[in-house]
Amino acid sequence: LATLWSELLGVEQVGRHDDFFALGGHSLLAIKLIERLRRLGWQIDVRALFAQPTLAGLAVNLQTASAIVVPPNRIAPACTDITPDVLPLISLTQAEIDAIVSSVDGGAANVQDIYPLAPLQEGLLFHHLSDPLADPYLHSSVLGFPSKEQLDRFLDALDQVIARHDILRTGFLWQRLSVPVQVVWREAILPRRAHRFDGPDPAAELLTWLHTPEAAPSLQHAPLIHAHLAHDATTGRWLLGLQQHHLVMDHTTLELVIEEVRAHLAGRQQQLPTPLPFRDFVAHAHADVSEQEHKAFFSAMLADIDAPTAPFGVLAPVRDPAALRFLRVSLPATLATAVRTQARQHGVSAASLFHLAYALLLARSSGSTEAVFATLLFGRMHASAGVDRVLGLFLNTLPIRLNTAHGSVLDAVRQTQLCLAQLLHHEHAPLALAQRCGTLDPSTPLLNALLNYRYSGGSAVLGVEPEVEHVAALDGVHEIAGQERTHYPLLVSVNDEQTSGGFSLDVQCVQQIGTERIAAMLLQTLQGLVQALQHAPQTALHALDLLPENERAQLRHFNDTTADLGGSGYLHRAIALQAQRTPQAVALVEDDVELSYAALDNRANQLAHHLIALGVVPEDRVAVCLPRGIDLVIALLAALKAGAAFMPLDPDAP
Structure with missing residues (x-):
């Protein structure tokens, strides 16, 4: 442990009571630590890493690694007949498999694997199905390229990255199936679509078009990355509108894809690590902690919540x-x-x-x-x-x-x-x-x-040193606009x-x-x-x-309530003086009803006499339980005229 800490945290000597986070540790380094331990045949409960982050505390919690055995993919490269027995990660009927195969371009020969969705993918698919035309997890951006040649080279490199990673060649199916599935295609070419915009700002027009229902890619067909091309005749630059769905990539994966594109453009593709399948992660995600344990944990957390946390009173979804x-x-x-x-x-x-x-x-x-x-x-x-080298969600x-x-x-x-x-x-x-x-x-x-x-x-996540040398193919390329969607307010x-x-x-x-x-x-x-x-x-x-x-x-x-009460010092006396000066002036308006100062003062006097007749004396407190309106103002003035103080009550309170 001390050796690993020294290497990961960049410190020469580690003491038994040193703290992982005090030495500069964080979640990314924790992942690297867990992965390095896994390679050495050890495992540790991540809760111990955060709860007892000292070297001695972690050493006590080290255990011999017990790996989950993930059955291999049994679909042979030349397979033309996929049956339930070659799908070890999911249980499907032959009819369901046939429906899946029929949806893939090229049929069974182009099906590399079929397995269930990871937990977050299930949630993202739910949001998509709730409102397919306003999918909050479809990301769009517009890049500018100085020349068509540079744009084509970029797209060719992106195609090579897609060919390397199974998750980037994955589509999602749910219709006529007992459970949603993800299907890895053996070959999935990046869709490219040309557009023409004649307005003064083609980049803005392209970004706007990317958010239209017509532009939304089908989740059933891989890859879930689409390219839209347009030429800006005014500037001479070429525009690339990129769409990618979060079902196949998160923020880290997006950065890794860009890094691999750079590697291909710089001729460094041979230095890239061997791609690992996303299927292993899916298998671990479903076999890790039992559903009963999940339910017990979240029930203890949420069972007594009686109202949502709504910042500034705003509720989801957008x-x-x-x-x-x-x-x-x-x-x-x-x-x-x-x-x-x-x-x-x-x-x-x-x-x-x-x-x-x-x-x-x-x-x-x-x-x-x-x-x-x-x-x-x-x-x-x-x-x-x-897992620190796998692309996906x-x-x-x-x-x-x-x-x-x-x-x-x-x-x-x-x-x-x-x-x-x-x-x-x-x-x-x-x-x-x-x-x-x-x-x-x-x-x-x-x-x-x-x-x-x-x-x-x-x-940094993959453990691949970022290259800082000049990549000529990216000269002058820059992001013009981008937008991530969310259903959270x-x-x-x-x-x-x-x-x-x-x-x-x-x-x-x-x-x-x-x-x-x-x-x-x-x-x-x-x-x-x-x-x-x-x-x-x-x-x-x-x-x-x-x-x-x-x-x-x-x-x-807002609370600067200092007001000139005309020398009277009292609100009800100020109203009475105003009634003498401008008796017919409008004092209060409620919907279509208007009340003059004279009428307001007269009605307040009448109610004040009634309160006195009921036994109200100076220094008493009069409770006022009325909705906002003319009657409320009259009641408050009447209490003051009777020499009492008013105590407003909310009529909507229990």
Whole structure:
């Protein structure tokens, strides 16, 4: 263990009481550590890594590796007749298999493998089927190329990457089947479609077209990457509109695909590692932790939730992705350094600090003392050997629940780290299973906000050193526009820039929440957390101030209730004086009803005399339980005229 820590963390000597996270460890390095241990014949419960991150603590938890045996693919290359016995990972009838084969271009000869969906794929397919024309997991981007030759070379390289990896040659079928399946094609060529746009901004027109129903690719046909080409006659550049579905790639895989494209363009394809099949991960995901164990864990977490965490009162889903706004903001260098420093000093991951900050923001903005939200897990902690070099969809979205009402800042940070460790043990649980463990009405969404903590630099995941030499084929190529969709009204992606040591935030939310507001509040919360950890770690968590100065100034403006009451000093006397000055002026308006100052004062006087007749005397309190309207104002004035104080009651309260 000490040798591995020294190599992975870049330290010369490791002590038995040294802390993995205090030495600079994080989730990506944890995956590498687990994989290196696996190669040496050892395994460790990921919960132990986060709960007991010292060298001695981990050593106690080391166990001899017990690998899950994944049956090999039995479909021979020249097979023309696929039967149930050659599909060890899934149980299908012959009729179902025949239906699958008939949907593949080239028939059985072009079917390499058939197996079930991974947990997150199940959730993504569900969202697609809920609204196929507004699929939140279809990513579109537009790239600009100086020449058609460069564009063609890029697409040829992308075709070679698709040919290398089975997940990039995969389609998805569910109709007339007992369970959804993914089908790996032996050959799947990147679809290319040419367009012509004659407007002043062809790039914007192309991006707009990519979001139309006509442009949506079919999930049944591989590959789920499509290329759309257009020429910008004004600038002379060539445009490439790329679409890819998250069913086959997550953020890390996308970076790895780009790195492999660079390798092909630079003539370094021979240096790339041997591709590993995605099927092994699927097998491990289904055999890892039992469904009963998943249910017990999420029931304990969610069974007593009686209301969703709805930031600023907004609930999922977002029906129109065009309603989302996007903002990217970088953390100031001093704050980024402070986050890493405090995380190391207190033996937690930086991800724990960001999760706690997000929970505080959500709890406060939803009027609660706790937050239940979705978090994206890396999905590679419990996977098969070599998982750090496999392309595909590994990320899984699962709920996390954090209490923000009790304890100190330091206790809360450590508790967040523990909650994440426990959640990692269930990283392959289907989101649908977790949500069913809650008791909310099915029509009420449990999860309305998502945090995506991700590490930039896909090559670091594979253990392939990123090449920095000049790639001539990419000269002048740049991304013009891009958009990721989501059905969450609030999504924050934290980009952990390992190379520079900085952080950036990608905030995506509906307009009524406001991207700038979320970014400012999150930065303010992070600042408060690190300052408390540095100077007063026992500060009560609920005492942290989340409001940035502009929001606080707005509140002061809203509550600037100083008013000139005409020298009377009392509201009811000011109304009476105004009634003498302008008796017929309109004082109140309710729908189509208007009330003058004279009428208002007269009706308030009448009610005041009635209250006095009932026994109200000065210094009494008069409860007023009325909806907003003219009668409410009259009642308040009458209580004051009787010398009493009014106590407003909410008629909608129980």
